[in-house]
Amino acid sequence: MYNHAPEGYICPICLAVQGIESEQTMAKQSDIVYRDALTLVYVNSKFVGNNPGHVIVVPTAHFENLYDLPVEYAHAIVETSQKLAQALKAVRKCDGVWIEQNNEPASGQHAFHYHMHIIPRFEDDDLRNELAKGNTRVTEASERLPYAEALRAYLGT
């Protein structure tokens, strides 16, 4: 419903779920911090402002957005988001957790596979301004690795 993926879209998130690294996939297998039958979580390849190392929760099957998500996946995603919010609190000693989930390009959706951002918040991180300025940068996998390793150690994954 209200899908925007172009004809022949090669879904980078499906590739990541399948364990494939290619030119289409910014996410590397070393970014993955959690997996169950219905959900996958990885450290986002883009870091935002003063909130590096945030994570993305996705369904393991392809659905473009919230409107399309079958109920079993919707349930699994919210359960996984809780696990990760608690993990970020423990591992990052963050002062809060921000959930953002964008549906359709007008809402800022760029990858056409449902995904939820879970961002550790810190006092005075000025996140809204950083996001408004578009202050994000694509990182190397090596820069993401310590964030992924700390979450895997905490989650036992």
Add this chain to the structure above:
Amino acid sequence: MYNHAPEGYICPICLAVQGIESEQTMAKQSDIVYRDALTLVYVNSKFVGNNPGHVIVVPTAHFENLYDLPVEYAHAIVETSQKLAQALKAVRKCDGVWIEQNNEPASGQHAFHYHMHIIPRFEDDDLRNELAKGNTRVTEASERLPYAEALRAYLGT
């Protein structure tokens, strides 16, 4: 877990759920657009920038944040959020839907009862900048009424 409500906190969202209007409650009963055993939805009393009439989903029992939410409420909230996202698409003819959910003051949480924002998005609404500028305003119930009535008519509530 990680709760911030001060001692003796009078929860405005619990009052709204209980059908009570008072000085503590910005939400009026006429703002409510959907209710089931575990969730309640109302038109937010604050309008944001160019995206007026967005809605808030809350659990009908008191939990401060995502960390604390029992799984049955978490499931119900994501199901209700889907209903409302689809309703906003139909009623507002919006171009997208934005989900935001803030945990703890450092993440911008002001009311200490879990709540999820569901915001209709429009091309060029410049929402990130409007939010960064803090461009929100408290409205009169009468201004919210057409938004609530349109959603109730669609949802049959």
